[in-house]
Amino acid sequence: xxxxxxxxxxxxxxxxxxxxxxxxxxxxxxxxxxxxxxxxxxxxxxxxxxxxxxxxxxxxxxxxxxxxxxxxxxxxxxxxxxxxxxxxxxxxxxxxxxxxxxxxxxxxxxxxxxxxxxxxxxxxxxxxxxxxxxxxxxxxxxxxxxxxxxxxxxxxxxxxxxxxxxxxxxxxxxxxxxxxxxxxxxxxxxxxxxxxxxxxxxxxxxx
Amino acid sequence: xxxxxxxxxxxxxxxxxxxxxxxxxxxxxxxxxxxxxxxxxxxxxxxxxxxxxxxxxxxxxxxxxxxxxxxxxxxxxxxxxxxxxxxxxxxxxxxxxxxxxxxxxxxxxxxxxxxxxxxxxxxxxxxxxxxxxxxxxxxxxxxxxxxxx
Numbered sequence: 001x002x003x004x005x006x007x008x009x010x011x012x013x014x015x016x017x018x019x020x021x022x023x024x025x026x027x028x029x030x031x032x033x034x035x036x037x038x039x040x041x042x043x044x045x046x047x048x049x050x051x052x053x054x055x056x057x058x059x060x061x062x063x064x065x066x067x068x069x070x071x072x073x074x075x076x077x078x079x080x081x082x083x084x085x086x087x088x089x090x091x092x093x094x095x096x097x098x099x100x101x102x103x104x105x106x107x108x109x110x111x112x113x114x115x116x117x118x119x120x121x122x123x124x125x126x127x128x129x130x131x132x133x134x135x136x137x138x139x140x141x142x143x144x145x146x147x148x149x150x151x152x153x154x155x156x157x158x159x160x161x162x163x164x165x166x167x168x169x170x171x172x173x174x175x176x177x178x179x180x181x182x183x184x185x186x187x188x189x190x191x192x193x194x195x196x197x198x199x200x201x202x203x204x205x206x207x
Numbered sequence: 208x209x210x211x212x213x214x215x216x217x218x219x220x221x222x223x224x225x226x227x228x229x230x231x232x233x234x235x236x237x238x239x240x241x242x243x244x245x246x247x248x249x250x251x252x253x254x255x256x257x258x259x260x261x262x263x264x265x266x267x268x269x270x271x272x273x274x275x276x277x278x279x280x281x282x283x284x285x286x287x288x289x290x291x292x293x294x295x296x297x298x299x300x301x302x303x304x305x306x307x308x309x310x311x312x313x314x315x316x317x318x319x320x321x322x323x324x325x326x327x328x329x330x331x332x333x334x335x336x337x338x339x340x341x342x343x344x345x346x347x348x349x350x351x352x353x354x355x356x
Contacts, residue, residue, distance in 0.1 A: 025252050031245040038241020043233030052236070059237070060244045067251035133229060152230035173214050180219045180226075187222070 010036065012079075019081050023070045030070075034063055037082075041089045043153040047137065048093045048145070049100065058096050062089045083163040086154055090146070090164075136186040144179035151176060280308045 010018075021029035041062050045055035065088055069075055075084075137145060146165070150156045156164065158172050165172065215223050283304050 022252060027249040027252060030249050030252050034241050034245030034248065035238075038244050039234040039237030042237030042240045043230055046233045046236065047229075055237075056240050056244070059240055060247060063244050063248045064251055067248045071252040133225060148226065152226040153233050155230060155234065177214070177216075177219070180215070180222055183226075184219060184222050 015081060016079070019070070019075070022067075023073065023075060025071065030067065037085055038063065040154045041085070043155075044086075044089055044149055045093050045096070047134075047149050047153045049096055050134065050138075051100075054096055054100070058089075058092045062092050065092075080163060082156070082160055086150065086156065086160075086164050089154070090150075132187060133183075136183050139186055140179060140182060144175065144182060147172065147176050147179050148183070276312050280312055283308045 018029045018033050022033055038059060042055055042059045045058040046052065049055050049058065062085070066085060137148065140148065147161070150161055150164065151158075158169055158176070161167070161172050162169050167175075
């Protein structure tokens with residue numbers, strides 16, 4: 001199965017045409033929009049919520065809202081469909097996170113995530129899909145995690161993120177860099193985090 | 208998905224690649240989800256799809272109409288049944304009453320069959336989902352993403 005191309009690679013005129021057709025009730029255009037953006041919204045929700053079923057519910061809730069607003073002629077974000085969609089998605093994901101915390105269900109979500117091994121990730125030689133990487137993501141601060149997940153899971157370009165997060169491009173690039181560094185440190189073995197002289201002292205002690 | 212990785216230092220590129228792969232895996236999982244969601248939400252594009260109560264009779268009417276018809280039929284049958292103290296109605300009149308009542312019953316019954324109960328339940332569920340989806344006043348407000356969780 002091919003990974004769907006992200007909406008970012010859809011020419012703006014085509015995207016505008018699809019949205020316009022969907023506003024007029026064209027269900028084919030609507031399904032095409034959902035095929036384009038649904039996997040990205042799901043990936044964002046999946047990463048944050050760590051539960052496939054809840055992520056699907058969130059995805060459905062996002063597109064139900066979008067469909068209703070398009071159908072009622074309430075779409076006023078012309079030319080900014082993606083930021084609008086992902087703003088709704090981020091809000092829904094946050095609502096779901098709050099709900100999960102409220103229900104003290106996070107342990108169940110964690111266990112479900114660890115048990116859910118994708119066959120693709122199992123074949124991958126790197127740490128993608130690994131519990132370590134997912135755990136490290138959960139330890140990032142919410143703003144850092146937003147950057148990482150919008151970038152890698154939702155597949156947004158930095159320019160699209162400037163619209164969504166209302167931050168200058170340079171700021172977002174710097175935040176992305178810092179978030180990656182934090183993640184890298186979390187994934188390193190404990191000894192690698194020590195300064196070089198401390199590692200040498202440890203090595204002498206063991207000798 | 209292609210990303211511009213030029214700004215990423217060499218030391219962070221393995222992690223960048225792992226995260227890119229992680230995102231691809233998650234999106235791949237989302238392909239069948241998107242297909243289901245597209246199917247489920249397509250009808251919500253039509254403004255006439257809401258409120259559902261305009262397209263479907265209310266539940267109490269759907270349930271109540273056959274019951275009322277059955278009660279009416281019973282009354283007619285009881286009234287039409289000859290007994291010792293009731294001999295003023297001719298049999299052909301009673302038969303005509305009964306026939307009319309049965310016609311009404313058959314019409315209601317066919318309507319019941321054409322508009323099955325589970326359609327109403329589905330419509331009500333969808334409407335509830337739509338209502339729930341509307342209860343998010345923050346959707347149209349930008350700049351809320353830094354809200355503390």
